[in-house]
Amino acid sequence: MKHEMQLTPDPFAMIKDGTKTIELRLYDEKRRKIQIGDSIVFTNTETKETMEVYVTDLFVFDSFASLYRELPLLECGYTEKDIDTASPDDMDMYYSKEKQQQYGVVGIKIEKPDHFRTNYENWYAGDDFYWGTEPAGFCDELIALCPPSKEKKVLDIGCGEGKDAVYMAQKGYSVSAFDLTENGIRKTIRLAKERGVGIHAYVDDINTFETDEQFDIVYSTGTIQYLFDENKKAFFDKIDRITKKGGFVFFNVFVEKPFLELPPDWDKEEKMWKSGELFSYFPNWKFHRIDEVIFEDDSNGILHYHCMDTIICEKME
């Protein structure tokens, strides 16, 4: 969820340059809607400049007196110059004592998105699962083509918070899975533990990952648009090398259509592919599914459309 807040020029500049990382507010009904992983758009009250940050933690107190005792004030907007005179009464000019007593107060820990290569690091920060924990239907399509056993190995590239990788492990495959986000991998491991299965989950980059293993299924949903153009050929050569003969790959990717707008949650390292481009990397494989569909998505709270190419194919030689 996205929230909006006004900020005077000084705290705005301190958040922008990274010296202020905790925003102090009344914990009224509006601020109680804020969750870890949400974003806040701050508007500079003078220049009207905006800046989006992500909520990485929330510290709730009954009063600014307790908050000032517990939180590092140098991260809350004070500097070495004024830290010695810092007092909870400084907040009275923003919120009356009555309101402070009525609602309590909150320190909102924030992080600027450029700290991370992908927004998903923030979106996966909270306890809830951003994508839920139900597996994608594609997993069952693969299971039908390549029935599970402990000897069969699956690799999930860009596994997110692990819903599909953990499901495949529950079905009986030996599963490895990686994602760029530490929060995604932490939650993949947590989900596997909760479901009582083992899984090899680790942080890695689709652009540079290496493995000596060969897999029966190489799976990647919603992720290969993060491949840099110059790495595409090497990536698919690698996919060919690491897939066993008779093994299967599943890939899908967002493709560009002149009549569709760029999605509102588009990440800075994502790049739309050309329609049909994905299929061209597997000329010698047997296609089991090849399609392009347009579908609705409101995962970030704003309804938008994606066009997606999907392929399931089998390595024949």
Ligand SMILES: C[S@@+](CC[C@H](N)C(=O)[O-])C[C@H]1O[C@@H](n2cnc3c(N)ncnc32)[C@H](O)[C@@H]1O
């Ligand atoms: C649309 S999500 C799909 C996640 C997961 N496959 C699922 O369906 O739940 C895209 C994923 O790509 C991951 N990602 C972004 N850049 C990456 C990179 N360079 N290497 C590996 N994963 C990356 C993100 O962290 C995110 O989890």
